[in-house]
Amino acid sequence: xxxxxxxxxxxxxxxxxxxxxxxxxxxxxxxxxxxxxxxxxxxxxxxxxxxxxxxxxxxxxxxxxxxxxxxxxxxxxxxxxxxxxxxxxxxxxxxxxxxxxxxxxxxxxxxxxxxxxxxxxxxxxxxxxxxxxxxxxxxxxxxxxxxxxxxxxxxxxxxxxxxxxxxxxxxxxxxxxxxxxxxxxxxxxxxxxxxxxxxxxxxxxxxxxxxxxxxxxxxxxxxxxxxxxxxxxxxxxxxxxxxxxxxxxxxxxxxxxxxxxxxxxxxxxxxxxxxxxxxxxxxxxxxxxxxxxxxxxxxxxxxxxxxxxxxxxxxxxxxxxxxxxxxxxxxxxxxxxxxxxxxxxxxxxxxxxxxxxxxxxxxxxxxxxxxxxxxxxxxxxxxxxxxxxxxxxxxxxxxxxxxxxxxxxxxxxxxxxxxxxxxxxxxxxxxxxxxxxxxxxxxxxxxxxxxxxxxxxxxxxxxxxxxxxxxxxxxxxxxxxxxxxxxxxxxxxxxxxxxxxxxxx
Numbered sequence: 001x002x003x004x005x006x007x008x009x010x011x012x013x014x015x016x017x018x019x020x021x022x023x024x025x026x027x028x029x030x031x032x033x034x035x036x037x038x039x040x041x042x043x044x045x046x047x048x049x050x051x052x053x054x055x056x057x058x059x060x061x062x063x064x065x066x067x068x069x070x071x072x073x074x075x076x077x078x079x080x081x082x083x084x085x086x087x088x089x090x091x092x093x094x095x096x097x098x099x100x101x102x103x104x105x106x107x108x109x110x111x112x113x114x115x116x117x118x119x120x121x122x123x124x125x126x127x128x129x130x131x132x133x134x135x136x137x138x139x140x141x142x143x144x145x146x147x148x149x150x151x152x153x154x155x156x157x158x159x160x161x162x163x164x165x166x167x168x169x170x171x172x173x174x175x176x177x178x179x180x181x182x183x184x185x186x187x188x189x190x191x192x193x194x195x196x197x198x199x200x201x202x203x204x205x206x207x208x209x210x211x212x213x214x215x216x217x218x219x220x221x222x223x224x225x226x227x228x229x230x231x232x233x234x235x236x237x238x239x240x241x242x243x244x245x246x247x248x249x250x251x252x253x254x255x256x257x258x259x260x261x262x263x264x265x266x267x268x269x270x271x272x273x274x275x276x277x278x279x280x281x282x283x284x285x286x287x288x289x290x291x292x293x294x295x296x297x298x299x300x301x302x303x304x305x306x307x308x309x310x311x312x313x314x315x316x317x318x319x320x321x322x323x324x325x326x327x328x329x330x331x332x333x334x335x336x337x338x339x340x341x342x343x344x345x346x347x348x349x350x351x352x353x354x355x356x357x358x359x360x361x362x363x364x365x366x367x368x369x370x371x372x373x374x375x376x377x378x379x380x381x382x383x384x385x386x387x388x389x390x391x392x393x394x395x396x397x398x399x400x401x402x403x404x405x406x407x408x409x410x411x412x413x414x415x416x417x418x419x420x421x422x423x424x425x426x427x428x429x430x431x432x433x434x435x436x437x438x439x440x441x442x443x444x445x446x447x448x449x450x451x452x453x454x455x456x457x458x459x460x461x462x463x464x465x466x467x468x469x470x471x472x473x474x475x476x477x478x479x480x481x482x483x484x485x486x487x488x489x490x491x492x493x494x495x496x497x498x499x500x501x502x503x504x505x
Contacts, residue, residue, distance in 0.1 A: 020227035031232035051138035059084035060153030067212030086154035162483035191319030202228035238266035399428035
């Protein structure tokens with residue numbers, strides 16, 4: 001990537017997207033057979049902006065949008081951002097009641113839902129709602145701009161955090177933050193090998209994360225800023241992903257660990273991915289064996305990264321150059337921190353600043369694009385003299401069983417070594433006598449069946465007896481949140497019902 005192609009600090013996101021609209025008839029958005037050119041997108045954005053003004057939802061207003069991976073939702077988010085309004089993007093992967101509760105929580109000036117969406121139907125019974133119709137226009141009844149009318153003016157987006165720094169919460173990212181973040185993310189992706197194709201155009205970006213997740217939102221906005229198409233995937237399918245890579249000749253793309261395993265399981269032919277120089281992976285820990293299996297199968301390096309909603313994206317990553325030079329000596333690192341993007345420090349659980357190289361403690365980061373304060377996380381880790389970041393679990397993961405401190409990560413790693421177990425998650429649940437005890441949910445390999453006691457014996461062979469889960473159940477898939485991280489609250493809920501089976505089958 002040439003220096004002139006990097007966003008300069010004074011260049012705003014709406015201005016960059018406005019320049020992209022000049023791409024005219026080239027592809028802008030694609031999803032499940034539906035396509036919009038940049039001309040189409042410009043027309044629909046203008047229509048939404050005009051309808052918002054007619055509905056008296058003025059610039060500075062906060063407008064709730066349900067973050068489904070559809071072209072209509074993507075257009076709505078772009079229209080709100082480019083018109084100086086704020087898009088509060090709500091997680092769609094919850095109940096209708098849960099989505100409405102999230103939508104109302106910040107008292108937005110308006111709520112905007114797609115026509116025929118179940119959430120729109122429920123909201124219309126109790127709330128004034130803007131309905132986005134299939135033709136791209138908004139319809140409404142009465143005064144939709146009364147709710148939250150006294151709220152302070154906002155721009156940018158509001159998304160929920162995913163748990164890196166504590167309990168999930170709404171987080172506001174202004175246009176200024178987003179503009180700088182996209183500039184810095186472009187630099188990180190240049191390190192992955194991202195570049196223009198031989199004809200001078202950028203390859204598309206694949207959006208696999210929901211718009212309500214920071215990764216999904218930033219993918220859409222970065223593509224729009226660079227004038228490149230966004231190919232929106234709904235539910236991830238390895239074949240659809242491979243078809244997109246092959247059709248557009250992608251150079252680099254992202255695959256969270258769970259999706260990387262799906263590509264491996266699908267046995268996609270290597271020649272279909274011949275244009276890829278790298279795959280990057282984040283949002284959740286990447287298992288060594290999965291990275292190695294992918295690299296062995298496709299001769300493509302898998303580059304880790306680390307970020308959070310509170311950082312507005314990634315702050316550490318492996319570049320191709322770093323991977324070739326340093327990975328063999330630092331295979332556990334998630335990447336290198338760019339000192340121009342973030343600074344790190346480590347504290348002991350008691351709050352003491354740890355200054356020795358390689359000292360493991362609670363990670364804190366200062367990320368200038370979101371502010372100058374130090375942001376504490378729930379992650380344990382260390383940073384070496386070259387700036388490489390290695391994670392060592394989370395401070396809030398520990399299970400205290402009768403005075404013994406257990407690592408659920410360590411137990412899960414042992415469970416995954418069982419030949420019949422595809423993936424595993426371990427959490428602690430309350431116990432009257434011991435305080436907490438470990439329990440495990442496992443995904444079995446296809447067609448496998450095994451008794452819970454056999455799994456417990458397998459753990460007992462590798463770890464002390466007090467590490468052995470008191471219950472083991474099998475699930476079709478482990479519960480995950482919109483960031484594809486394990487949803488520990490939902491996993492715990494699997495064990496709260498009386499009569500939970502102790503046999504995995």
